[in-house]
Every structure is written in C-alpha cells, then in structure tokens.
Amino acid sequence: MTIRIYNTLSGKREPLKTLEPGHIKLYVCGITSYDYCHIGHARSALAFDMIVRYLRYRDYKVTYVRNFTDIDDKIIARAKEQNCSSDELAKRFIDEFYIDMDKLGIDRPDIEPKATDHIAEMTEIIGELIDKGIAYQAGNDVYYVVDRFPEYGKLSGRNLEEMKAGARIAVNEQKHNPMDFVLWKGSKPGEPTWDSPWGPGRPGWHIECSAMSRKYLGTTFDMHGGGKDLIFPHHENEIAQSEAANGKPFVTTWVHHGFVTIRDEKMSKSLGNFLTIRDILFHYHPEILRFFVFSTQYRNPLDFSESAMQDAASGLERLYKCVAGVEDLDPDSGVEEAQTVLIDGDKIKIGSMEERFQNAMDNDFNTAQAQGIFFDSVKAINRSVKNLPTTPARTDIVFLKSGVTTLKKLADIMGLLREDARDFLTAIKQQLLSEITIDETVINTMIAERNQCRIDKNWVRSDEIRDELLANNIELKDGPTGTEWTVKKS
C-alpha cells in the first residue's frame, strides 16, 4: 500500500512521492511568538507531529523544519504595551511554547530556525528578485510585483483579476499594484531594525519562509504544511517568491489542516473565543487533548466543547482499562495443555489490527478511522479476556499480550497510551478528585464502614453510605479484590 495525501495544490489525494527515495523534506509554518498558544496551535503542532511519526514508522527518513516568526508587527506592538523589547517578548513566548509542547509530548522538529537569525538569507532572495525585475523599491520598502508571476493564485485557486476587483486591502500609495506584497519594510523610529541595501528595516512575513526553507531544505522540497488560513496569502506568496527567485518548482505537496472551532466558529484572538493550551491542560490530561484532536481527520474542522472533551476522556479511559486488564494477566498462570478459548473473529480482529491501522493512516492520515480500529480491537481483546478460564492456555495469554503491545505501539504514533495504564487511571482519578470537595481519607473511612455493614448484611446502611458517596460524585465498585471507587464525571 502506498500513502496517499491530500495536496492543496492539486485538490486531490495523491500517492506520496519524494524527490529523493525514502526521504521527505518537510517545512511547517510555526508560530508568531507574542502570546501563549491556543488549542489551534496545539492542533497544528499535533497534526504534524503525528504525520512525521507516521512517516517515520513507515520507514521514511523525514527532515522536519518548523520556524519561529520572532519579528513582526504584532510582536512589536505587544512589546511596546509590555515595555520590553520585541526580542525579549519573542524569546519569552518561545520558552512558553516549549513548555506547552513538552507537556503535550510533541517531539521537537529537526531544525527550528528563527526569522531574526536569517536576515541575510532574506535580503539575498530579495536582491535576486530585484535583479530579475520581480521586485521594486518604493520609498523605504521593497515590494513583489505580482503581475510578473503568471502562476500567482495557483495554490488558492484565485486569479489576479478577481482579486484586484474585490481587493479589501488598504490602498498604499507606494505600491504599483494593490496586490503587490511587501518583502522589506523600512523601519519606523523605535522599531527593531537591520541593515539592507534598501536602507534599515525588517523583513516582511512571507519572505522568511522562502529564505529559511531554501537554506535548510533546498530550492525544491517535498512537503510544506500549515493551517488552512495560511493558504492565502502566505503560502501563495511563498510560492511566488521562491519560484521566481529560484526558477524551479517550490514544493511538491501542500498539506493544510483544519481549524479548531468553538460553537462552529473559528477560534481566534479577534473573536476572543480562544482557549490556551494551558487552560486545557489545567483540567485535562494531555493525552485527552491528543485523543480529542485525533478523533477527527486533520483536514476537517474540530469543534471544541467541554462535552467533547468528556467524551474523549471516556474513550481514552476505555483504551487504558483494556491495557491495564491485559497487563494484569500473569503469563505463568497459562498452561501449555489448555485449549484456546479465543474465537476466530476476535483473533482475526486483533491479528489484523496493524494492517487495518496502516490502511486508515495511509489514506491521508485518517486518525479518526484509526481510532475506530483501536476500539474495535479493544472490544475483541476485552471479550477474550472475559472468556479466559481460571487456567487459560498460555498461547492465549501470549496472544492477548502481544495484541496490547501492538495497540500501544500504534497508539504511540498519535502520542496515546504512553503512560503506564495504572498510573494514568490513577492520575485521572486524582484530577477529578481535586475538583470536588470530598477528601480521600473520608472516602476510605466510609468504604471501610460500608464493608463492615456488608459483612453484617446490613444492606440498608451499606446502601446509604453508597448513596452518600454518590451524592459527592464518588462511585463504588465492589470487586473480588475489595471495593474500588471512581470519581463520577459530572
């Protein structure tokens, strides 16, 4: 099977092709660091983390570059508000970004260039564009001549005439054409500034990525990613800059992920409807957020809500409970001579898990379908464990344990089931416990009293205690090894 990926450039799912056999060069647009990251940023980082991990699992070598935009109008404005330098502000939020990424268990890309470290590479490209007559200096700024790039609009499916007609961009006297975009901005007093052949200034946003991708991945590379909102103008402009400067195709496959929405509206700072990553991680285990993010295919919108997070938590718990159950099985309790009790249908489901997972993931990284396969396999594993006799066949135990090993290996590609199952279930319990009023020692005292009542067959009092605990969101579970309790989700 080959991996098929939706390419924004062609509008179709295409078999993955690489310029060098077995090697994928990937560039992803990272954050502009001027504030804490919200869940939308988390989705972006998670999506490409999953993609890179899957490609590596499929034996591709991946060179993954993700940049930081650390110079930009918003950074300058925010730094002014906070009375610090834009450099300090950008550095601070890069540190905060790493804190969030580490908590989410996201691997670092291979290369993480910062815009301010690559000014020379940017002025070099701008110079090349000016030499080719594709850029012009106007006042202290340098602009790109959109009319000189005939393929402008090929990524976003627009044409220049329509865009000019509907242009909503503020009129800028300096520009020859309203669609021309800035490559170099002359500096205003008090702004960070770098020297250039066109006077002191700073780079425009789009040129960063053209310069840094060329430095680290070459003039033509395999894959470029980002959010759907970057298709126009950012990625369109990158193509225009890079292809005009290099005279070569820029990127083979463009990968764009969907937004996180709240009540079906895009999460954004201007609407004020965003939640930061740390807001979420305050209430939920990081794997719950990951599970939630991967419950939908990466290109579709993902609507955030408390109830969706609760559903995700319940689902993930189900997976962990299965793992815990199988890990509790003692291989020494199995005997060679016992007959298998596994039914064929379950054996097939468990045995084909990896192949089915690959089919789902090969189809444009369909994590939603892949999660379905996890659950389908878990159902088969749970059913098999349930049917195990007191002296089970050793082969059955070995088979189920290998099923769980496979499950964990595959789930790890989405960053799931990385924790020890018992620890995870305990951590979830503690998290929920911290949000209610009852104390753990009180619970244990009440359980002890209830168990005495149960021995005495005082069912009335025993049920009273259980109801009391339930009123405090504590649910009891009487098992062969004693009474366990869980915090009921409200």
Added chain:
RNA sequence: GGCGGCGUAGCCAAGUGGCUAAGGCAGUGGUCUGCAAAACCAUUAUUCAGCGGUUCGACUCCGCUCGCCGCCUCCA
C-alpha cells in the same frame, strides 16, 4: 460578490460506485452482583440535508436548491 469546504443515528465521527452504512460517547435490555458499578453480550440510521440526473448499481460522480463554515486583511 469571488473562491473553497461541510451537511451521515440524541451527540461526535469513518465510509477511495457494488458484500450486513466502522467506531466512540450517551441511552435501553440482559449476564454478573445482596442491590449497584465496572466489564461483557445484545440493541439504537430500509437510510446518508432536499430535489433531479448519469449508471446494471450512488452516501460516494454531475446539476440545482436549502443550511452552516472558512479564505479573500494579521491568523494554526
């Protein structure tokens, strides 16, 4: 207005023209249990926004209508 996407059960969500429309959450019935809970079993879409068309056959392709969303300005 231009361009793009989406509309599948109470909610979420797969489904790359053809075997019984995955899976999760929630619900209901059963097994287990003193009763519960968990787990397991069973069950929940004659139907895929609506209407036409292509086809031997369409949730899947085409057209129109309705509804929602995004981009066109910084944006993951």
